Amino acid sequence: MCSVVFLLALSGVMLHGAAALDNGLALTPTMGWLHWERFMCNVDCAGDPDNCISERLYMQMADVMVKEGWKDAGYQYVCIDDCWPAPQRDAQGRLQADPKRFPGGMKKLSDYVHSKGLKFGIYADVGKSTCAGYPGSLGFYETDAQTFADWGVDLLKFDGCFMDWTLLGEGYMNMSKALNKTGRSIVYSCEWPLYEWPFHQPNYTAIRETCNHWRNYADVYDSWSSVKSIVDWTASHQNIIIPAAGPGGWNDPDMLVIGNFGLSHDQQESQMALWAIMAAPLFMSNDLRDICPRSKELLQNRHIIEINQDPLGKQGSCTAKGNSFHIWERPLSNNRQAVAVLNLQEIGGPRQFAINTIPGWRICNPKCEVIQILPRYKDLSVQTLQSQLVLSVNPSGTTLLTITPISKDHTRFPRLQWNNTSFRHPQVTVL
Ligand SMILES: *[C@@H]1O[C@H](CO)[C@@H](O)[C@H](O)[C@H]1NC(C)=O
Ligand SMILES: *[C@@H]1O[C@H](CO)[C@@H](O)[C@H](O)[C@H]1NC(C)=O
Ligand SMILES: *[C@@H]1O[C@H](CO)[C@@H](O)[C@H](O)[C@H]1NC(C)=O
Ligand SMILES: *[C@@H]1O[C@H](CO)[C@@H](O)[C@H](O)[C@H]1NC(C)=O
Ligand SMILES: *[C@@H]1O[C@H](CO)[C@@H](O)[C@H](O)[C@H]1NC(C)=O
Numbered sequence: 001m002c003s004v005v006f007l008l009a010l011s012g013v014m015l016h017g018a019a020a021l022d023n024g025l026a027l028t029p030t031m032g033w034l035h036w037e038r039f040m041c042n043v044d045c046a047g048d049p050d051n052c053i054s055e056r057l058y059m060q061m062a063d064v065m066v067k068e069g070w071k072d073a074g075y076q077y078v079c080i081d082d083c084w085p086a087p088q089r090d091a092q093g094r095l096q097a098d099p100k101r102f103p104g105g106m107k108k109l110s111d112y113v114h115s116k117g118l119k120f121g122i123y124a125d126v127g128k129s130t131c132a133g134y135p136g137s138l139g140f141y142e143t144d145a146q147t148f149a150d151w152g153v154d155l156l157k158f159d160g161c162f163m164d165w166t167l168l169g170e171g172y173m174n175m176s177k178a179l180n181k182t183g184r185s186i187v188y189s190c191e192w193p194l195y196e197w198p199f200h201q202p203n204y205t206a207i208r209e210t211c212n213h214w215r216n217y218a219d220v221y222d223s224w225s226s227v228k229s230i231v232d233w234t235a236s237h238q239n240i241i242i243p244a245a246g247p248g249g250w251n252d253p254d255m256l257v258i259g260n261f262g263l264s265h266d267q268q269e270s271q272m273a274l275w276a277i278m279a280a281p282l283f284m285s286n287d288l289r290d291i292c293p294r295s296k297e298l299l300q301n302r303h304i305i306e307i308n309q310d311p312l313g314k315q316g317s318c319t320a321k322g323n324s325f326h327i328w329e330r331p332l333s334n335n336r337q338a339v340a341v342l343n344l345q346e347i348g349g350p351r352q353f354a355i356n357t358i359p360g361w362r363i364c365n366p367k368c369e370v371i372q373i374l375p376r377y378k379d380l381s382v383q384t385l386q387s388q389l390v391l392s393v394n395p396s397g398t399t400l401l402t403i404t405p406i407s408k409d410h411t412r413f414p415r416l417q418w419n420n421t422s423f424r425h426p427q428v429t430v431l
Contacts, residue, residue: 018205020248021176025187026212027247028309030155030281032077032121033061033070037220037255037285041083041132045101051287053083054101055109062116064288071118073300074309077155077187078113079121079283082132089135094147095124110152121155121187122148126171127163136162138171141178149182156186160195168196169206176210189252189281190214204244213250213281216241220254220285222262224396227271228344230254234278235318235326245279245315252281259286259295266397269374272298273340273400276308277316277328303373304400307338316340319359319431325351325393329360332402337363339401343393353399355389359431363405374400382406 035053045052062078065071084106090096097106104112106122113120124144129136137144137158148156158175160168172192179186190211193202197216207214217233220226230253234241241251256275258268275282284299298304307330316330316338324345330338337360341353355361355370364370364387370380375397383389391399 018244018246019209020246021188021208021210021212022248023180023185023188023212025185025248026250026281028311028313029250029279030077030187030189030213030283031074031305031309032079032119032155032283033065033075033288034077034079034081034121034157034255034283034285036081037222037257038260038287039081039285043083043098043101052101053080055097055104058109059112061288062113062118065118066116068288068296069300070288071116073302074305075282075284075299077119077121077283079123079155079157081123081157082125082130082159083134084123085130085134087134089140093140093143095135095137095140095144106151106153114152119154120152121157121189122151122153123157123159124148125159125161125163126168126175126192127159127161129162131159131161137175138163141171141175142181145175145178145182145186148186149179149184153184153186155189157189158191160191163195165195165199168192169203173206173210187212194218201240204241208244208246208249211249213252215252215254217253220257222257222260224263224267227257227263227267227274231274231326231342238317242315242317245313247311247313250279250281251315253278255283255285256299257285258299259284259288259291264396265294265298266375266394268295268298269400270340270342270396270398272301272304273374273398274328274342276304276400277330277338277340279308279310279313279315279330282308301373303371303377303402307332307373307400307402310338317431320357321431325353327358329358335363335405337403339403341391341393341399341401343395343397346395348395350392350394350397353391353393355383355391355401356385356387360403361385361387363403365405367406369404369406371402372399373402374398 042052086096086098110120125136127136194215196202310332312333319329320327326342328340365385372378
């Protein structure tokens with residue numbers, strides 16, 4: 001176990017400083033709203049006009065984002081996913097929006113979103129067609145990049161369906177160049193590694209040079225089992241994917257499903273906390289026109305967003321597991337640290353967790369300042385290395401903390417030396 005994590009530290013050193021896509025964007029994880037998980041490919045505007053993929057949906061979402069504090073909280077990008085185009089390209093070979101569902105056209109919708117002080121995201125596919133069967137961009141990368149730039153697009157989600165996997169890298173790199181060539185700053189959101197993993201381990205150095213964020217694993221669903229599977233995949237591949245993350249390029253564990261139907265409030269808190277620790281892009285996929293106040297408060301929680309957006313830009317990792325607790329830690333700027341204690345036991349009531357068994361608790365030598373952010377904000381004040389403080393964590397819930405060392409010489413303790421066994425709880429194995 002220890003040697004595995006030591007390797008992580010080494011590979012981190014190797015990739016650290018690897019060049020990010022040089023477009024000046026996504027220096028912190030992108031924040032916004034993306035339609036897919038909640039609205040999917042609903043094109044039935046006659047039967048379901050409020051929820052179909054149409055210009056109205058994005059205009060209403062943009063209105064709410066400004067009115068209800070989402071924009072002020074940092075959610076900036078209003079993003080369209082699949083199912084927006086007409087079934088055929090136009091006479092010049094350009095993609096066009098479905099004329100019935102987007103009667104004003106994409107330029108007008110983009111102008112509307114910009115008039116609200118927000119940014120506009122769109123979707124296309126590296127292969128012959130999109131996942132839902134609309135025209136793909138293969139053979140049209142430069143045309144499509146220019147079309148998007150002409151429309152004032154600020155973000156492109158580029159899917160990977162219907163593509164020969166051996167050409168995935170080439171396709172994603174060619175589109176990256178095509179976007180650059182337009183001269184417009186466009187966040188480039190890729191799914192390259194997701195489609196390559198079934199065949200071989202993706203080259204994350206090349207991915208970081210090409211994309212601003214990249215999906216690694218399956219689509220999120222509105223369920224705790226889906227969120228858990230994403231978190232588990234991330235933990236089991238962290239030595240490969242974490243070193244690739246940093247300002248300009250991020251691992252994307254997919255959308256936040258908070259505010260929908262499938263997660264309990266504790267599970268929603270777990271998703272929010274873990275997405276902050278994972279330095280994940282925060283794309284909500286929910287109905288902002290109708291969202292419960294507790295979910296809204298959670299999604300707009302400035303303390304959690306501050307962890308997600310920390311300028312150091314280091315992705316956190318799973319540092320210990322045991323007794324159905326998983327500990328995730330993320331180094332923050334100014335030597336601070338964020339810690340998430342996740343209780344994975346789905347039976348019984350809240351369970352106790354001794355705070356001094358957190359692997360990174362060593363930064364509390366001799367003292368530290370601890371703030372609990374979830375489940376509710378609480379100043380846990382100054383603690384010591386020997387603190388006997390015990391957390392109470394709900395089933396499938398998470399306690400999220402920040403720890404700030406109070407010590408003149410705390411920097412002497414190397415941050416990645418997780419193999420120090422002196423704080424091992426009998427039931428928690430330090431990874
Ligand atoms: C295009 O790439 C160059 C060099 O890699 C970079 O300096 C420039 O800012 C990029 N332009 C855009 C619009 O992304
Ligand atoms: C990428 O661009 C190169 C150079 O123009 C071209 O030879 C290659 O076929 C392109 N690959 C794809 C998948 O578009
Ligand atoms: C991965 O990509 C980088 C950058 O494009 C390249 O220099 C390196 O050779 C690639 N590694 C492998 C194993 O293909
Ligand atoms: C482990 O960490 C503690 C606290 O920082 C320190 O006092 C001790 O010397 C360390 N032990 C080893 C073997 O590194
Ligand atoms: C931790 O790992 C490093 C590198 O393998 C090793 O030099 C050091 O002795 C280890 N410390 C402990 C306490 O096992």
